[in-house]
Each structure stands twice: as structure tokens, then as C-alpha cells.
Amino acid sequence: MQNHPEKQPSPIRKFLREKGYYMVLALCVLAVGVSGYLFVRTAADQKSSLGDESLSVPLTTAEDDDHERPSSNSQETSAPAASADAPATDVSGSVSTDVAGEDAQVSAPVTVRPLSGDTIGAYAMDALAYNATTQDWRTHNGIDIAAAAGEEVLAARDGVVGAVYEDDAFGTTVVVDHDGGYATHYANLSAETAVSVGQEVSAGDVLGVVGDTATVELAQDSHLHFAVFHNQQPMDPEQFLLG
Numbered sequence: 001m002q003n004h005p006e007k008q009p010s011p012i013r014k015f016l017r018e019k020g021y022y023m024v025l026a027l028c029v030l031a032v033g034v035s036g037y038l039f040v041r042t043a044a045d046q047k048s049s050l051g052d053e054s055l056s057v058p059l060t061t062a063e064d065d066d067h068e069r070p071s072s073n074s075q076e077t078s079a080p081a082a083s084a085d086a087p088a089t090d091v092s093g094s095v096s097t098d099v100a101g102e103d104a105q106v107s108a109p110v111t112v113r114p115l116s117g118d119t120i121g122a123y124a125m126d127a128l129a130y131n132a133t134t135q136d137w138r139t140h141n142g143i144d145i146a147a148a149a150g151e152e153v154l155a156a157r158d159g160v161v162g163a164v165y166e167d168d169a170f171g172t173t174v175v176v177d178h179d180g181g182y183a184t185h186y187a188n189l190s191a192e193t194a195v196s197v198g199q200e201v202s203a204g205d206v207l208g209v210v211g212d213t214a215t216v217e218l219a220q221d222s223h224l225h226f227a228v229f230h231n232q233q234p235m236d237p238e239q240f241l242l243g
Helices: 011-054 062-068 237-241
Strands: 119-121 124-131 136-140 142-146 152-154 159-167 171-177 182-189 206-209 223-230 233-235
Touching: 119 223, 142 237, 159 182, 171 206, 182 206, 182 237, 223 237, 233 237
Parallel strands: none
Antiparallel strands: 119 142, 124 136, 142 223, 152 206, 159 171, 171 182, 182 223, 223 233
16 A cells, blocks of 8 residues: 655645734734724814814914003093992983982972962862852852952963863953863953963963953952862862962
């Protein structure tokens, strides 16, 4: 029987057989290393990109800031913001009241006496007063101010003439409407008045002159019958004249 010599493996196959395990292990380690490197590089690139975006806004250098910032010695300085609770101050330094926080100070209206004469007939709505003309006791919704016939009668306050008419009891009457629901009545005037309905008048303007047209007060000396109404209710004219 012929013996054949045993075939020897090639050197490469022998090397792979003996060192193959280590080569595979080395390749795995290399693959893990490459993967880790790529992961770290990608994360670093993203962080760098974000950093570039955050720095994309132009920064003001100290040199630029010196050019733009006004000098501390400049005479033109911005006024400090006013506090919501602090009162406003005008240029002269006077303090004005905040209307939203406190009651505004409203100047009292100018009030003048229609005539300079004495009161010869008092206001009487809570008690009866004797009437010499009718010779009875009755209420009296105004005051009678002594004046000579033809004496000028003045508007007590600023207002608008609301009516000019002939009253059955008190004769020629002018009514002036005022702010706040007030109305003043000037009666026993001469038939010719100095104003007309709708006319604006100021305190002290002439409305007419004293006459003798009040049929219920003919027995009295010459006078003006002056009445005041607030929200259509009579009130003491003397209180109104006090302002």
C-alpha cells in the first residue's frame, strides 16, 4: 500500500488558524473605537454649531460703548420715570393732584348778588308768610330784594337763558340754567328784557331791569323777586348766594 505524504497547510492558513481569534477581537475593538470617535465628533460639531449661533449676535465692544454712551457730564439727561404713586410736577415745580387717586380741586363758581339792596321778603317754604297784596298767608319760594324801578338786574352765575316768559303771579321772568342742576329765576322785571332764550350769560351780565309786573306783590315796595331751584326743587336763595 502506497503511503502518501501528509499535505502541509499553507503558511497563511496556518497563521489564520492560530491568530484568527485575535484578529477578530482586534477588529471588534477597532470598530467600537471608530464608532465612539464618530459619536464624540458628531456631538462636538453640534455643540460648536450651537455655540456659533449664540455668538451670531454682534457684541458691543468697549470701544464702541464709549462712543455710544453719553458722557456723565452731559447737560441733557433723561428724566427719571415717574412713580405711579408720586404726584405729577409741572415745569414750575408746583404739584398737581392725580385725579384718579384723589378728588380734583374744582374752583367754586363765581356768584354775584343780582342787586345790592336789602332783603325785604324772606324765603318761606317750610312756614307761611303774610302777603300784603293778597292779604293772606302763603308760601314764598324766593326772596324779595329792594330796588328802585329801572335798576339793572344781574345774572347770579354763568349759565344759559332757559326761559323768558310772563308769569301769572310774578310777572316778567327770566330763568338762567347753571351747572350742577341749578336754575335762577328773576321776576317782577320790566316787560322788555335784555336777553333771549338760548343766550349764554356770565355772572354780572344784565338780564333786565326792575319793573312792577308781579301782580301778587304790588303792595310791596319796588323790588326783585329772586328764586333759586336745584333739580327743580326750590331752595333758599341766600344759601345759593353764599356760593
